[in-house]
Amino acid sequence: MTELDWLRQYVFTPDMFANDQVTNALLAGAVVSVVCAALGYFVVLRGLSFIGHAVTDIGFTGGAGAALLGLNALWGLATFCVAAALGVGALGDRARERDVATGVILALGLGLGAMFLYINTRYVNTPFTLLFGSIFEVDPDTTRVMVVIGLVCLAVLVVLYRPLLFSSLSPETAQARGVPLQLVSALFLACMAVAVAEAAQVVGVLLSTALLVGPAATAGYLVTRPGPATALAALLGVLETWLGIDLAYVSYYWPPGGKGWPVSFFITALVLVVYLLARLIRPGFRRHLPMSISQLPNPGAMPTPGARASCASPSASAIPAHRQRTAAHLREA
């Protein structure tokens, strides 16, 4: 067997594109990756990794409940995710309190989900599919719905982009300038909830955090400005998802044989490896002021380039201190 044949059989099989399930999976995966990456940049910037994870865990209740009622799991997931995100948002922003409260509610959500699965005896595989995903089983109709929802999410994000960036970096100044912080935060959380509900269709409830924060955090290590970082995150997300799908497809020939390895394993492993590589190459998440002067609401009142350069020092890695400093600069001006 030549090396090319070996590659064809064990790494990349051209005939996989002839399979409808695979092409559908590639499309669904791409949509989810792009939406998650775009929102993920702000999730990382605002320090919401845990909230993003908790929201899907609560969404699991909705997914299990929908399966119990015989509905499409996506609707249950999306409803519960959005409700959870808004609830978490209402808990306020004192991180210490919020994390504990979120955790307790998360456990309740998972417990309820377990109860629904226990009552539901129709599908033996439902727990596994819901928790760990099964992208090859997403039906084309659901994919179409996912494309529409994803586009709506992206549209909302485009509208929110500037106030969101402003309020993530310097909440005090943003508020002083009349940005409705609560509304921006709630809308963003709702968008994030929809995105993770979609991601849950691909990699499952428990693993959707990987697509949400992984590519975005990786891009944050490599690129500075938010626009390019978001684009790179989307690209990375799509590549990681597609490679994961490809590997899952060919893993049918891998040991123990006759049985594919789960897609979610490949995607999460790829996401973690790429993230750690990026950390090795460029240590220190680029959290310095990523907005250009013209992006801010009132360009005339902006600090001098010198002040910007001092913000951009790599030592400004911790968000709170950095936020304070940015706010101070803006206030001086």
Place this chain on the structure above:
Amino acid sequence: MGNLIQPDMFSQPYMQNALLTGSIAALLAGLVGFFVVLRGVSFAAHALGQIGFAGAAGAVLIGVDPLWGLVAFALTGALGLGVLGVQEHGRDVTTALVLVAALGVGALFLALNTTYATAAFALLFGTIVGVSRDQVWQTAVLAAACVAALTVLYRPLLLATLNAELAAARGVPVRLVSVLFLVVVGVAAAVTIPTVGTLLIFSLMVGPAAAATYLSSRPWRAMGLAIGLALAATWVGLVVAYDTGWPIGFIISTAVTVLYLGARLLGPRTRRRPEIAAVY
């Protein structure tokens, strides 16, 4: 009410074992949870549980006692997270990604295993059956080791938690204490998982301790309360699960949520942190 606690319940050997392991797990989870909540590392505790899940799934796959898989993976995970550095609160992307990657590995092990369905459900959401007397002893030994470690760590850990600068000035090796504490959390997670399941570890480790810190600011009293609440929730879970056959994780998580909300309603508006004077 007469049927709630059935007389033959505790004559069943499997129920005795479940009661023993559940109580040990609740005791340890309440104790460790106090520090987890105080230090704000609940996300890391959650992650260690999920890392343990991968280990347990792997152990089931190769036919070893899941407890050892749990302990091995949770210990490695604790050391890894300690070295990579755990930030306070949920900000931490690294914790999140290590957590999901571990779950992914667990999913792989379950998929490769042909007999996964019930084993997976038990690992994820807890079970009251299938604990052997040997496992009770193993759990007890692991828990005793954790308690011993916490006894040694108690003062430096509390001081490092409340005021890291002061602790460093007094010569407490803050970094080492933090890594050692994560190791204790990892073992405690491994002990707790067989009862409540991987996904609901929060309900025993974080919920009761969080409720307790609303009710008292004295470390000893808060710890005692946390242990008491965790034990109460576990016992309710065991009794109801025996009567109804419902997943025990669901009952425990509901009970803990009720306790937590009750404490928030009864207690002061914010959780109280112990005074440094209480330690030194």
